[in-house]
Amino acid sequence: MFYRKVYRRLFFDQTCPLCHVHPASSLGICEGCHVDLPWNLFPCPSCGISRDHPDDHCRCCNHKTFTVDRTFAALEYRFPLNTLLPSIKQRYSLHHLGWLSQVFHARLEDQIDQWPDVLIPVPMHALDLIRRGYNQAAILAELLGKATSINVTHSAIIKTRCSQRQHNLNASQRRTNLIDAFCVTSRPIADHIALIDDVMTTGSTLNELARLLKKQGCKRVDAWVLARTPDPDSDEDT
Numbered sequence: 001m002f003y004r005k006v007y008r009r010l011f012f013d014q015t016c017p018l019c020h021v022h023p024a025s026s027l028g029i030c031e032g033c034h035v036d037l038p039w040n041l042f043p044c045p046s047c048g049i050s051r052d053h054p055d056d057h058c059r060c061c062n063h064k065t066f067t068v069d070r071t072f073a074a075l076e077y078r079f080p081l082n083t084l085l086p087s088i089k090q091r092y093s094l095h096h097l098g099w100l101s102q103v104f105h106a107r108l109e110d111q112i113d114q115w116p117d118v119l120i121p122v123p124m125h126a127l128d129l130i131r132r133g134y135n136q137a138a139i140l141a142e143l144l145g146k147a148t149s150i151n152v153t154h155s156a157i158i159k160t161r162c163s164q165r166q167h168n169l170n171a172s173q174r175r176t177n178l179i180d181a182f183c184v185t186s187r188p189i190a191d192h193i194a195l196i197d198d199v200m201t202t203g204s205t206l207n208e209l210a211r212l213l214k215k216q217g218c219k220r221v222d223a224w225v226l227a228r229t230p231d232p233d234s235d236e237d238t
C-alpha cells in the first residue's frame with residue numbers, strides 16, 4: 001500500500017502540492033495557487049520589506065544603515081509561506097523547495113540588475129546541521145545555482161558558535177549575539193556575492209555576513225531571500 005502511494009506520487013500524481021485539487025502547471029503548482037501566493041511586488045531594495053508602490057519611501061529603513069548592497073525578496077512571509085517554511089525545517093515538506101525555487105528564480109529574473117559571481121547560503125552551525133540533517137538555505141542555493149548557472153560555495157563562511165534566535169532579542173542583544181558567530185574561511189572569494197536564505201526578519205545575520213565578506217575585499221554583497229516578514233519583529237529567525 002505504502003509503495004503504491006509513493007509510486008503514484010512519483011509517476012502519476014501531477015496535482016498541485018498546495019491545494020491537492022488542480023493539476024500542477026509547469027510552475028510546479030496550479031495557476032490559481034500561483035496567483036494567490038503572497039507576492040512581494042515592490043520590495044525595498046535595502047531591507048526587502050514590501051511597499052505599495054516602487055517609488056514609495058520605505059519607513060523601515062529610516063535612520064538605518066545596511067551593509068548588504070541590495071536585497072531581493074520574492075514573497076512575503078505570510079500564508080502559505082509561514083506554515084510551509086517552518087514545516088520544511090522540521091523535515092515534513094522538503095519537496096516544496098522544488099517549486100519554491102522555481103518561483104524564486106522567476107522573480108529574480110524580473111528584478112536582478114546585475115547577476116553575482118557566486119552564491120553563498122547562510123550557514124548553520126555544525127551541531128544544528130547534524131541535528132536537522134540539512135540546511136534549507138543550502139538546498140535553495142543549489143537549486144538557484146542550477147537554474148542560473150552561478151557557482152555555489154558552501155565552505156566560504158562557517159558558523160563558529162550557536163547563536164540565539166535573533167527575534168527573541170532586542171537591538172543591542174542582536175548585535176552582541178552575532179559577535180564572532182561567523183568566520184570567513186577563504187579569500188578572495190569573489191567581487192560580487194549573493195547570500196541566500198529562506199526567510200529574512202531582522203536582516204542582522206545577512207548584514208553581519210556582508211560586513212565580514214567586505215572586510216575580506218568583496219565589493220558588492222546582495223541578499224536573495226525567498227520570503228520577507230512584513231513586520232521586523234514577527235516570527236522567524238535571521
Ligand SMILES: [Zn+2]
Pocket residue numbers: 016017018019020021022029030031032033034
Ligand atoms: Zn493549487
Ligand SMILES: [Zn+2]
Pocket residue numbers: 044045046047048049058059060061
Ligand atoms: Zn527598507
